[in-house]
Amino acid sequence: MGFLFENLKHYHSNIKIVAINEHCTVYEFFAENGKGTMTSYEVFPGIELTYNDFKMGECFDNRYPKKNVMEINHCNQGRFETELQDGSFVYLKEGDFSVNMLGRRTKNSSFPLEHYYGISVVIDLEAAKTLSNHLMEDIEIDLYALRERLCFGDHCFIMRATTAINHIFSELYTVPNEIKRGYFKLKILELFLFLSTVDVSQNFEVPQYLSRVQVECVKQIKHYLVSHLDQQFTLNELSRQFGISLTAMKTCFKGVYGTTIFSFVRGYRMQIAAQMLLEGKENVTEIAGRVGYSNASKFAAAFKKELAVSPMQYKKNCLIGVGSIRLE
Incomplete structure (x- = not known):
């Protein structure tokens, strides 16, 4: 049980753990308009990968924002809505992904199509500072530098569906159980390396705020x-x-x-x-x-x-x- 549960338990009382082992925790979320399942894996210290499967409309409100926690979301099916503190809304469609800090800018999250399936990677920057100890030679990843590249000024970085994004995330939806632990590590590192080199000026999209x-x-x-x-x-x-x-x-x-x-x-x-x-x-x-x-x-x-x-x-x-x- 890692950062995800510590964060989730503040959002709603109807969240419970239905399965747990050394490396994986499964949460169920119940609400009046449906239910959801979150299957979370600790990949590295301070870094969790979660499969989100929701059959509901409303979801979480960000009543307890976290400092120095970065979240990456990939939308595989459905549509993901985020309400910002200024009252505007931004959306992810199928194939898109976003990077943002869990700060005070986000307010609520929901699913307009009342179903959603995707992956989130939550990074506690302080807890993940030992990541370099787990890396192979010649692999350098600076998560704080990544934050400055993608989330400067508390912005939300959104990249619309591309073949590069699909290559990274699509394989995570079909990985066999017997190789998940090692495979997750490789894919997370691949994701971080990709984000470290992506041309922000070419790919940064000013979202359509409604x-x-x-x-x-x-x-x-x-x-x-x-x-x-x-x-x-x-x-x-x-x-x-x-x-x-x-x-x-x-x-x-x-x-x-x-x-x-x-x-x-x-x-x-x-x-x-x-x-x-x-x-x-x-x-x-x-x-x-x-x-x-x-x-x-x-x-x-x-x-x-x-x-x-x-x-x-x-x-x-x-x-x-x-x-x-x-x-x-």
């Missing part, structure tokens, strides 16, 4: 849309109803949810329809009407475009356990 008012407005719009799947709305109608300009609504919605309003609603409708097909209580025509389609043929075409199979084939595949599609 205001609290805008974010709360589009979240209300999203809630309204998923609560009225049987109805059709134009963008102009939504803009007028929620008192936000059309341009701001479209820009902010995509910033929060990573897609257009049209694509989001269509995808959500098809996920609900897929669940209803498996429940078997209604036929295709009835389900089509429940998710906003008066024409069953148009519904079937939209379903196939979204899930790559027809509604009936989807149901058949799932019933026989072949080719079923996992819905988040």
